[in-house]
Amino acid sequence: MDEDHRQRLLDRELYQIEQIRQLDSEELEIEEVEHGHQSSDDDPYDDRAYGSASGSGGYTFNTSLASLHSYLGEVEDTHNRLAFLDGGVILHVPLFYLEGVVLFPEATLPLRVIQPNFIAAVDRALRQAEAPHTIGVVRVYRDGDNGTIRFATTGTTAEIRQYRRLEDGSINVVTRGQQRFRLRRRWIELGGAPCGEIQIIEEDLPLRTPRDAVGQLAPLRNLSAANASHSKLLVRGNQDHDSDASSDDSFESKLSLTERRLHSSALVSSYPHDLLGESTSSDDDRLMCEPELQLENSLQSLHSVKNRSHDDGLKGHEMKRLSDMPFRGAKRRNHSIHRLRECPRAYWPYWAYQMYDSYCLAQRLSDMWKKIVGTPSMDALVRKPGLLSFHVASKIPVSESTRQELLEIDGISYRLRREIELLENFDRIKCRSCQTVIASRSDMLVMSTDGPLGAYVNPSGYVHEIMTLLKASGLALIGIPTEEYSWFPGYAWTIAYCATCEYQMGWLFTSTNKKLKPRSFWGIRSSQVADDMH
Structure with a gap:
């Protein structure tokens, strides 16, 4: 870009900013719309509502x-709610190929259907007996320098929840994601509708830490003998553990002799050595032993004082004071002492299982998401790790290719771990074409109950997934603000380009009412965001 062109873009941006400052109009009449949206009592996603924009800053939108x-x-509502299909079921459904969009289960996808072949696809979906009101949504993308169009092999079925046929023949549709599928093959029907053969993906169950990984074993005093004679422990098996619910069905009974020997060695070495009559091997072991050792020392001191009291004639109130001293803080240590008397029966330590425990990962992801985005309680979703993984994946402000990667991950725990990794590394938002930094994580703004990222469709039928930001830099504005077909009622939009490479990054939305806050915000296309979020 030459200097004259850059200067023209800068002058145009300054002119647009000056126009924004002068915006003023009458108050919005939205009372009826605000009260028209009621959440259902049986909606499992009631806890995901984001409330007012960003949840802070005095925003009124x-x-x-x-x-x-x-x-x-x-x-119009179709009043159709499709039952979930079994994994492995094969269906023939009409397909929608969408560029720049990745649909997840339970996410909302609006469509403005203009092209005749996709109108035929909607008509087929509305009248088909197999999986009625259902379409398959697949992401398409351009690969390589020659722009070859590729089709993703993993997509999501979408149920048509609302639609309206307009006078010009086009159809406005609101759909909701249902289940993931693998695209087996695709074709065009005689009527022009694109169709495909899909196979529903069978979702796995959330992983839990095995009960044996946190089971309670014999007291430490029983293990001292085992430490002295390892062979006796192997012969006796679980005899010392009968009082702790050990049985023939336990983990150890299913191990081979070699595996049992390794497992038993791990059990013995897992206890603090000081309590087994050996020196500690590390400061951590010594620290773990301190609470119980302190209590034992206090008990010994008390015992010696009581014995001495018979000879020294201590007074009653002195005796009471001394009796109370050793037990100060004992209640606080009970939990630690109890944990010292516990040991896993499972082959791996508890923390290793916890790395893949779906419920532990769901809680960790929920905490991170609330910290970054500022959502209310997500406890209902934490109890359903699979739904939580899709919920966050459909709203996480990353590139579309990364979102497609999340859609293709089959294991719930692996998807949760990947989302945690993305949130940990998510710092800056860059232009995909020139790597110019556009914004940082702290600039994110929630302007929809769908979260900081959502799908919207323009009058031409093109669907955009945008992330909303309070601030952005390195962008230039083209054209004048317009309220027509605005995705955010009460805001006018202006096209925003990257000032460095001139690719369209999204839009600036400005309030048409001085009482509406925030006064302005940016909508950045996820398809134009770089994969590198560091």
């Missing part, structure tokens, strides 16, 4: 308005 997609006009 009602975030539920954006999720209604009111720019589509009135749409």
